[in-house]
Amino acid sequence: MMTDEPGRDASDALAPIRLRDMGAFHVGGREVSLSGLPRREVVMAEGGQPVALDPNGTYRVEQMYAQYFLAEPASGRPPLAFWHGGGMTGAAWETTPDGRQGWLHAFLRRGWDAYLCDAVERGRSGYAPVPEIWTEGPIVQAQEDCYTRFRIGRPGTRPGPGSAYGNTQFPVQAFGELAAQMVPRWVHTDAAVLRGYLALLERVGRMIVICHSQAGVFGIRAAAARPDLVRAVVALEPASIPQLDAGYRTPTLVLMGDNMDTDPRWPRMRERVRDFARRHPCVTLLSLPELGIAGNSHMLMMDRNSLDLAARVHEWLMTLPPA
Structure with missing residues (x-):
């Protein structure tokens, strides 16, 4: 069992966070050369001189x-x-939409080192020229889609306190701040995204992956591909479960929220998760409604009880034997 420091209440107290280092880097990627493209003249800054832009070269x-x-x-x-999940960046784990400290803070206070990623094609990772390198453009999600698909409000409603689920844990008044986090996403880049995550593991070494939604698939795939580099997986409502053989043995905790039965997508996903847990003894399913915890949305790490959920995850991680 891993060594622990003070328990849940002490860890949630807002004492100063102490760091021995912080920084950033890029991993992975590839070079692509383009040729035969037309040059054009552009003005890069207000009042600036026209610049001849040549798109031919190496990217x-x-x-x-x-x-x-x-x-x-x-x-x-x-x-x-x-x-992070689809259409999001590493900001999802930082300050919550309503200004509370997020899971990054919660786990740093408990002594965990943390690596926040912007997946390939997201945020500070950048994206590739379209259609010269990536053949498809991005998807940008409407606020109404996010509001209902993330189970903050019922299908067919618009964002606002009057349309939210009555028991919702999401801070509805701050939904605009969540919408501000959403960025373009691509749907044909899964292989590149997984390569980026594997490159992180190869650089840093053995890690525990905490993943949300779309990234749940990548976390489980990474654990299956490199069990030597993934100590455990914590998946918050994974968007799907990849096909795995019986050899999957990475300790995996899956958290599931509430209000899933009003949209047919979510019960199907929930059943895939339950089947995943039935087939693999290493998988622990934490269904919050079955524990008497009501109202959690798809955005578990942003909900009003997010620190309590982080404490539960921490406690599960502390039960893992040294490896």
């Missing part, structure tokens, strides 16, 4: 950005890798 694409925070003192535990 670095499909790299991934990671920002790290190393807690003081060092705990000796594997570091945490935070992988």
Whole structure:
């Protein structure tokens, strides 16, 4: 069992966070050369002189950005890798939409080192020219889609306190701040995204992956591909479960929220998760409604009880034997 420091209440107190280091880097990527493209003249800044832009040349694409925070003192535990969901960036784990401290803060206070990632094609990782390198453009999600698909409000409603689920844990008054986090996403880049995450593991070494939604698939795939580099997976409502053979043995905790029965997508996903847990003894399913915890949305790390959920995850991680 990993060594622990003070329990849930003490860890949630807002004492100063102490770091022994912080920084950032990029991993992975590839170079692509383009030729035969027309040159054009552009003005780069207001009042500037026209510049002849030649798009022919070599481009670095499909790299991934990671920002790290190393807690003081060092705990000796594997570091945490935070992988965000679709249309989001590493900001999802930072300050919550209503201004509370997020999971990054919660786990740093408990002595965990943390690596926040912007997946390939997201945020500070950048994206590739379209259609010259990537053949498809991005998807940008409407606020109404996010509001209902993330189970903050019922299908067919618009954002606002009057349309939210009555028991919702999401801070509805701050939905606009969540909408401000949403960025373009692509739907044909899964292989490149997974390569970026694997490159992070190869650089840092053995890690615990905390992943949300779309990244749940990548976290489980990474654990299946490199069990030597993934100590455990914590998946918050994974968007799907990949096909795995019986050899999957990475300790995996899956958290599921509430209000899933009003949209047919979510019960199907919930059943896939339950089947995943039935087939693999290493998987623990934490269904919050079955524990008497009501109202959690798809955005578990932003909900009003997010620190309590972080404490539960921490407690589960502390039960893992040294490896």
